[in-house]
Amino acid sequence: MNTNEQAQTSSHLPAWLAPWLDWRRKRCWLIIAFALYSLAGFFLVPRLVEKQLKAPFAASGRTATVDQVKVNPWLFKLEILGTEIRDTDDVVIFSYDRLFVDFELKSLLRWAWTFREISAQNLYLHEERFQAADTRLGRLLSAFAEAEVSASEAPDEGEAIALPRLIIERLALDRGMFSVRDQTAGNFEATWGPINLSIADLQTLPNRNGQQQMSIETATGGRIDWQGELQLVPFSSRGTVQLTGRSLSDFYRYADHFLPFQISGEGVQIDLNYELALLQGELVASVRDLNASTQGTRLTLDNDEEPLLQLDRVSLAGGTLDWPEQSAGAQSLTIDGMELDVALMPDGDLNLYALLPTTMEPEPVSSGDRDPALDWQVNLGRLELTPALIHLRDEQMTPPLAVDLQDLTLVLRELNNQPGTRMPLALAMTLSSGGRISLDGELGALPAPTLAGAFSLEALSLPVLQPYLETQLQALLTAGQLSMQAQIEHAPDQLLKAGGALQLADLDLRDALEEAPLLGWQLLTLDRFEADLSAASLETSELRFSAPYARLHIDEQRRTNVEDLLVMPADDVPVDEEMALPLERLSIGGIELDGAVLDFSDRSLPLPFAAVIQNLTGQISTLATDSQEAATLDLNGQVNEYGEATITGALRPMALKQQSRIAMIFRNLDMGRLTPYTIQFAGYAIDDGKLDLDLRYEVENSALQGANDIVIRELTLGDKV
Template identity: 25%
Template structure:
């Protein structure tokens, strides 16, 4: 019975279920179920699981427009995906994701894809002030959901024949730290296109990659090369950046320097490499065009150029090396200002310095080796203003051309500098010398030569120097500076042509110097002032002030001239130490002795070379020195008058002459009425002998005594003393203006002042100190 039942059941299966008709039926059922699941159930499951996982595990909302699968072609398409962040800001999304899984994945040991294509993906990343980003926050949450086992799981084997991304957009928002509130910076890559061929995660396998993208604010990025993922990341290929707008980097630049980028584009072409041994290297060409940088606060031009380029740039992070062929800069324009407090417009731009995260590591780190073959300037211009120099200038140098030779941070050899340009319409400028770019205080020798510079009528530094406006003139300036181990040894030579001072200006810092006189003394007959100013000091000393050093040099030069003007004039005519400003006279006389005439002749020669000088003559007198000869002359004049009254000849008008004794006796009696002549005569009688009782009368001694007493009785008034003083001044003036036509100076250049009573240190001469002033 039991065996019969089994027989009947087997016959039933054979006839009912194992028949070809039944097998076809069940195959059809499986196909239908597979089709229904693949076309309808699977898309729903994928969409449900994705949305639910985003919500449950990440607390984020995921929206999917539709999911399409094809179980026969093994394709997947996800349309209209959008993932929001916790603040409902979109994090990522795409228009369409198409995945074509090959049937070979069933038999192979790797997931094999014929094509993966992503259309118009959008990624919106943001970095917050804390340093956290949207994706780093998402990754941190994802890490919390993973088990330790999943962390140790190896990556699946994947093969992708073609991976394509088209029309991608990458938005990046950066919240920079600011004093008051975060500053938002927005950067974007558009039209991102990525093409990868034969992608695989096999070790040591590389595959071709091509990337194209466009920066929203200007610029194109391209890369074509090879990529390796395992066992380490490696990238190699050619890249190019075309006309990248540098304005996009302005917010980051402003964190360290107060500037504004008006324009500028970066172009870069070359081969790049990055792997385990070489973090990054680049070999190619680079250039920055149409750069314009302004000062952030003053909104004034700072620096810019039409083009800057180098044909070969070699950068290696592994070797810490940067090398470049000559950098050619065309149409450079810059504005350099040295303020009156010795700061510069460039130095004031720095807002803060980047801080190393590890001070010790930063200190011990090897510096980059930088070598630039040369820097060439073409058709450039520079506006230079120095408000710190005591006799400075502000000028614009244009048509500036020249070069700086090889600069190397690894060599002790300084770079050679040779530049030449024009200043204003008719001026010129030249720079020659050498400088160690990385250690300028160690070794620098620079000569700056300016020719035919128009001295400005007014600027703050001319007021600080002179307290005067500059009414006119031109300047030639040679600045020679040599710095050796921080020790400055320089010499500045100034040639001022036709310098004219204007009205006085109020300035607390003005140097207290008689500049009108200084100019008149220093300016030669051609209107040229030649000043040589030594400058020295330790530029490494924080107390070193270049402006004060130079100002002191100018002050010393001018002071030495105005305090000893006649020594300066004597040197002009080779008179050595002769005192050209001192004219000496004999007592009571106004005539010039031959030595004094020679002195005046040399003074006249010096004045011919200094046409703006005016002499001031104050005739000297000294009562005790001049009165005796004046009294003698006055007594003699009185005798002559009496001789004339008596019709006696005045040819012999000696006070001691025997012929004039009676008149001199009368004059004596007039001045000394109480003295008897006989009493006076008795003083000059001598007894010859006791025997004879006869006496001799010394008539000559008697007459000399009368003359002395008559002279002594004369009265010299102050007006008479001043008259002789004026006569002395007039004698000097005549010697200056009444010389030969070729040697004489103009009469209006000699001024006679009020007579001056002076001391007479010796009994032989009285001296007139000549004064000098500017015309």
């Protein structure tokens, strides 16, 4: 087109527009550049962005779809709508409804990539584990790695990767969602969301802090809140974290697949302040003001319907943690409303053993290795358990023994894991069967458990031990209360040492075969005892019995009623007749009887004899296993109104069935009142008479030997029979 033609064409344009379209003028080229930039920005760039988004996923065998890409080249804004990425099996692994990026030109002034806003709405992320080290994300990253142009483009291993200079004035996630599935854990599935995240002034410039705020809700009704400050270069963060509601429910469900029990809970409340930093490549962390509580925690063994452990509330107050100092602690840990079921199973194992994973094997530790736990300094100001209920059962017994430890309280103070620490301890409980137990002392844990303190039993009811008694003796323990006050001690070289006093009141032991009293007393008092299990020794002061009762009958074969009550072992092997005391040293400082009653009979005599000795009083001298002298027996009592009875003898504690001698002397017995036997003489009944009787018994080789002298005086015969 020549100049004339140009002029002719321009004449058809408005006068104000013609100068702008004159190609010879710079303004014309500016208009062209503006138009091309706008066309490219509004139409070409969105296509390029969409293509670049899809390309890497297509190369890895995945599918990426984008509904729409919007670019405003003049405001430097990018908006991507409806992005979805599907895995090779057509499962959605990533999506969002809207991604918005607002770039600012002041990046040129700051010499840093500056964004007014980067935000995403309804972002969804899905992760799935197929095997131990096989996940969807891992497969995707491996596919990306295989699609790289060349390995030479990767940075050298020793080359540090510097973060770009970046400023994001607002980084936000609105209503995000994260789901996870683990096929190795029984197809465990969980979803967390909506997730809301807001970070203000996030920068990679040195020493610049940003403000972050995040909230996560779980499908089970839990919520996690996080807010504070975040600095990327050098990295540091400080703030607060809070968990509320059923935030741990998904964790409980996941753990169920790996543990032999299930955990459930009504909710948690956890809040803490934290600080994190990287100093010279090392992590420095601290936690302060950690307060946590759980409600309604239940632990149930697999295949059981009733919970093994129930905790109404667990509270931790004033928790702290410091790294790399390796220090952790808390002001207090309180457990309220604990209920625990403890059972000794028929196979001899505790039901609590079922809490341990069957595949767990302890790693061998060299004797010279230091326990890594000791590298940590752990402190707890106070551990309190109140009120607790423990159900105890022994299913080896028939019927099973069952007793509850009620109103159990435990306070342990000044706990730490340093060797040699002694922690004040206070323990108290009552038994459902009757009685109270308490312990006040000090407990040590490292390097080996130690215990020392004052132990007390108050009116402990003994009939609860009936199932154990039945395994040894066919007798019924219908009454009896044990009280004891003792100082106890346990140490690595001291299994148990105890010293104190005890009282056993109102004992009533009955013959289960004849349903008659067998043994009992009103009160047994022991002012002092010293027991040492390591030395297998027991020393006591004098045993004082008040109003004791015993029934001893000898049959025609010179077997006692006590022998008839002994229970034979299940394999029908007779009980070992040897008297094998489990003590290497036994010393009893004598036995005193006051107001005793002995129901005695001997059918092995030529003249069967039976008498009830009343008001039997006297002593048995010291019994000691380390003494060559036998203990002497000297008792005196009364039979009916005018009869007298004297019992003497010698006993050796370690050879009761080998070298025991007892003499029973009866004088002035009224024969007419000797029951339950009807005494006859020359075919006539005896109406009256006096009887003097000397009975001598010796035990040799576990056999009862006897000799007797009988004198009858003032005999009066009755009717012929």
